[in-house]
Structure formats: structure tokens, C-alpha cells
Amino acid sequence: MGAQRYIGVAERRARLGLRQRLAGSAGAATPEEVAGSLVALHGTDPATVYLAVGARLADPAKTVAETGRALYEDRSLVRMHGMRHTVFVFPTALTAVVHASTGLAVAAKERAGLLKHMAAAGAPDAAWLKEVEESTLAALARRGQATAAELAQDEPRLREQFVYGAGKSYEGLHTVSTRLLRVLGVEGKVVRGRPLGSWTSGQFRWAVAPEHPELDAAEAQAELLRRWLAACGPATEADLKWWTGWRVTEVRRALAAIGAQPVELDEGPGYVAEGDVAPVPEPDAPWAALLPALDPTAMGWQQRDWYLAPELRPLLFDRSGNVGPTVWWNGRVVGGWAQRTDGEITWRILDGQGVGREALAAIETEAERLSGWVGTTRITPRFRTPLEKELAAG
Template sequence: MPTPRPRMTGEERRRRIAVRHHLAPEARAGTVEQVAGALTALHGTDPATVHLAAGARLAGAAGDPVAAMERAPYEDRTLVRMHAMRHTLFVVPTALAPVVQSSTTDAVAARERATLIKQLKAGSSLDEAWLADVEKSALAALERRGESTAAELAQDEPRLREQFLYGPGTRYEQPQTVATRLLRLLGTEGKVVRGRPLGSWTSSRFRWAIAPALPALAPAEAQAALVRRWLASYGPATEADLAWWSGWKVTDVRKALSAVEAVETDLDEGATGYVLPGDTGPAGEPAPWAAFLPALDPTPMGWQQRDWYLDPGHRAELFDRSGNIGPTVWWNGRIIGGWAQRPDGEPVWRLLTDPGSEAVKAVKAEASRLHARLAGTRVTPRFRTPLERSLSA
């Protein structure tokens, strides 16, 4: 008689994220590097997300998450900001950067380069040879300067100011400078890296620097390594979850799951989930917990299929039209509401369900912890959602 597949209930999955994502108070991390490693990667698209995501998961004795998150990528070099899965900016542990680059980003970069050359030819008299010459000159200038903004580089290489039509014939059509697209492409290819922000930790302006060379890995080897890391963070998860998160083809997802000998499990919704070998046992039972997570936090963005932690009826309030989640309020592994800031910076929230008096008390305590952490800084998410807009008004 065949051995029955292990079952992973929604309750078990919620216990796992409480502990593995450092969300329950007794499971909070001691360093920002621990947080990034536990989540595989932190979303870096919205500059404030990495700081707020880390702060929500750090123990009180860990110190200032903003200062720690400024040190890690720019002084200690223990984290790196890079284009990665789904062509999204992430902050990943430095040791994981070669895995991400070889498993995912190299393929994205090849497509990006082909697209840029096609658009240059279609919208101007510029071509591939011209771009290669500008690229060589810009990299040499950046090497001389050490760190530089795009505007500063254009002083050394004026051709970076040339314009072309981006996205012709689409709703994204607009003129762009060569600098904007080329530096982003070079970042995706791992040739340059984003430096320290210009201004505060919420700033979207930054300098560029020459990136340290990353060892090249065989794509299949790198994909298996990334899946092993990701399942440790997010398993059990479905093929669809992994394909969505990684941006890979389903065939690549299946090969990587096979390579790590992922174990099939039954999920509550009737789907097949996957975990690492030896990872089918129950998680510990954490004490009740609440959390205020930022827009684009890795936990709610970790899965495509979210019904086990999100009421489908609340999606319209919490997501924008492109599928980006806004700031959320959590209770024991479920999203129960959203939050924003008043003009004076004080957090304000709205619960979309009645979680009971114990939860409300815990939510208020977490709001106070967030208020202290923000220290008067006003954060407006780049991707705004209906509930966040309503609350901030």
C-alpha cells in the first residue's frame, strides 16, 4: 500500500511564517542579514520597504534597522541590491547574489539588451555598435569616478544624454535618455551596482558604482540552489507559486524541484505543495502575534496563491491594479487590515475583519512600535493601493 502524502494545513503554513519569517516576537532576528537570509530576498523596488520589512522582524536589542540596513550593502557588503526575479529589484545576501544572477537575472538581461537595441534602432539612428561604444566609455568613466550619478557620468560621456522612444506604440511610450536604460541594463547584467541613496533612507535617487565580479554558475545548478533556499523560506508552495515568484518557465520550475528532490504535500485548497526533504514535520506553536508589514513586503508577495492568509474579498482594497500589495496588518498569520500614515507621520490602520479584543490590543502595541521606529519619517509607497490612499487622506 503506497505511503500517503503528508498534509500541510493552512494553520501549519501560518505557524511556519510566524517562525521562519521572524514575525512572532519570540522568533525575531538579531540582524538585518538574518532577516534577508530567512526571506531569501527583500523587495528593493520601493526604497523604504527593506528598512520597514527588517524593522518589523528585528528584536528590540538589534538596534536601529535603518542604520543597519545602510551599513550592510554599502559598508559591510553583506547584502547587495540587484535586479532579480521577475526583473524586480531585490536586496539579497551577498553569498546568494551569484545564484540569483545565474539562475534568473542573466536571462532577463539578455532580453533587456535585445529590447534596448531594437528600440534604439526603431526610434532613432542609433544602433548596436554605437551602444557598445557608449557603454565602454561610460564604464571607464565610472571606474575613474568610483561612484557617480547618471547626470555626473553624462558630463564625461555626453552621448548618455541622447534620447530615444521607449515602448513605441504601447501605453508606456515615452522619450527616455540612453543613460536611464543603459545603466539599468548594466545593473541587470551585474556590471554596475546601485550605491548609497542620495538623501534619506526613503530616497529613490542613488549613485552607481562598478560591481564586484560574480562567479558564473551553470543555470540549472543555480536554479536548484535558489529553489532549495526558497522552499526553506516559503515551503510548502505550489509550482504556480514558484513560477510566479521566480519568473521562470514551468519546465525550469519542475526541473529545479526534481533536482532538490522536493517532497509533494497535500494543501487545504486541494493543490499539491512542495517542501524540502525532511521538512514535513510540524512547526512550533508561536505565541499570538501581530505585525505591521510594509508595501511589497516579501511575506505577502511570496506566493501567487494567497487564500490561506488573505481573504479574497479584501484583495481589491490591499493591492494595486498591477498586483503590488500595500501596507498590511497581520494577526496570527492572516492579513486582517491595512495601514498608512497621517500627514504628521502617525500610523493609522483599518481592520477589514473583527479579530477580537486580544488581536486589537496586539495591533495597537505594534502600531506604537512602528511609530517609534519611523521616528517622524513619512513614507509614501510607490505603488499606492485604495486602502492606503484612503487612510493617508
């Protein structure tokens, strides 16, 4: 058996630029192409979805209209819970894979937790909750899309409240609607629909989830891992475990099922998808990008030293590990950006190594490009980071 191929930092950055749709020649035509290439777009912050798409479209002027179309008219993209119990936007065709590979286990815990908390508070039992659930889903089917408040008009029991964590430091009053809709979302029965406000709004209506087949969990995990490695490989076992949220035994089983091929990385053993060991050429030209907070590229790997210098992290991440807006040059993070209250896109270089006139000009072009399609909309990341807050206030 021959030695495993070594894939160095330069090639990993080239793969990133091309497969993450960031290099100039790799721009996508539609939001569906972007989501398909990345497997998933982070959806915790609604603005991230649009900003991540806009950074990768060949014609960013279409970002808001086309992303809204895909999410709320064609429903070719769906916002739902996925890996690590996080909200993502997926291609609709992938929902069955995500649900079976990551959602089912989390859903069982969520429902059990809700019933446990309700019982501790002396709230009604599982049979009562089942009645409310069925009535709520029927009301949602009739309405098409609705807020929790609108659903409570049809099913008043959604307004009932119970005390969570009585006597604890985290004691709080929970409404049945909030907890039940969350459980139904994780179970793949409902998804987030059109927001009440603009594309940056976090107030969503709910909609009945699109129908999908029930898949075998192991087969679904293999398919999800195959897609992710094709988009993001090479990656270490630690990267894969972190991104999926699975147990290490599940990661190893999926790697074996798809015939993933081992390679050597600077941080140790890694994997690529079957047949993906050949060298990847550099993009046609160096590239710059302004990526949003929680962008799937910046958050794609647990081990990030090959594209993000450790000394930059205190300024670019919050205390929970959420990345803020980042400035990229040719496959690595070199700084951060923010939008000021007057709408100006401002940025700062934190790592100037190799960032010369060409890079600065390209970054400024990207800032103007972003400002052009964002227009009068004001963007404040949900999870604010030290550099973003400093730049926004400046």
C-alpha cells in the first residue's frame, strides 16, 4: 500500500476558493447553486443567508429577490434545524437526508425534555400535548403560513404557560406555543416560512414542512458526509464530528460506507471523498471576499489554522465561538468588516502578510459590491464580535 497523499495549505485554500464559490471564476448563478455547493447555509441569523449567497453570486444584484424566491415562492430552499441542533438553509431535496441523519435523535430528546418540564410544572400530560399538536398542524395546513399568535387564535391552548426550572437560577415562564413549535421544527413537521419584516428580520411565520421519504439513518449519514466532503474536503475526523454533531462511531461508519480516502494534512490524518485525491489547480486569479457572520465557509471546520491565524480569533469570534464578518484574501482570513449606521461598509486588515496593493484594491471592490446590493438595508449581526462592534461604532 502506497503512502497517503499529502495535501498542503496552498491546495486546501485553492479547493476552498473554487468549491465554496468564492474565486472569481466560480461564482454561482442562483441561490440554489450556492446552497448545493456548500451543503448548508447557516440560518440562525436571517441576514447571513442572504449575505452568504450574495458573496457568491456572479450577479449579486439578484441576491434579495432570488433568495426570497427560492425560500418562499419556489420552496427550493428550506430553513430547518440540522447539524448540532442549529438552524440552516438546505436545498429542499436534502431535507430527508438531514432529518434522518441528524434530526431524529435530537427530536426525541427535545420532545422528552418538553414533557419532562411540563410534568415538573404540573402542566397537562402527553395526551393533552398530542391533541394540541394535531390541532396546531391542522390549523397551519389551513392557513398555509402563520405566526404563533395567529395559530393561537385557532388553538387557544397554545397560549398556556408553565414554569420552567422552578426555584432555579434559570427559572422562567414558557409558553406552550414556543416550546411545541420548536419541537415540531426539530421533528421535521414544520419549517420557518416568510418573515414578518424584511430579509434581515428574525420574526418568522411557520409553514408545514414539505413531505419527504423516511430514510435509513445510517444511509442518510453516509450521503450527508459524502456531500460535505465533496464540498469541504479534506477534513479531519475532528472536523467531521464537530460539523455533523454525531458520535465518532457514526462518523467512522459513514466514512467507511462512502469509501472516503485518507490523506495527510498538516494537523494529521484527514479524508477526502472517494476519487478526490488528485491535485486541484489554483483559481485563475487571486480573490477577495467579504463573508458575513456565521458564514458556512468561516464556520466549516473545527481546526481552522490553515485559513485563520489563531491570534485573529479574539477579535473575530464571540465568547460562544460564533464568527463575525470576515475579510478574505486568496483563501485565508485577513481581517473583518462591519456596516456603520450611515450604511458605509468599513473593513480592517488584521493580518497584513501578503496583503499588498492588489489585495487592498480587490477587497475595496468587494466592499463596494456588497454596499451596492445591500442598499439602504442596515445589517447588525445577531452575535456581535469585538472587531465588528468597534468598526460599526467608528
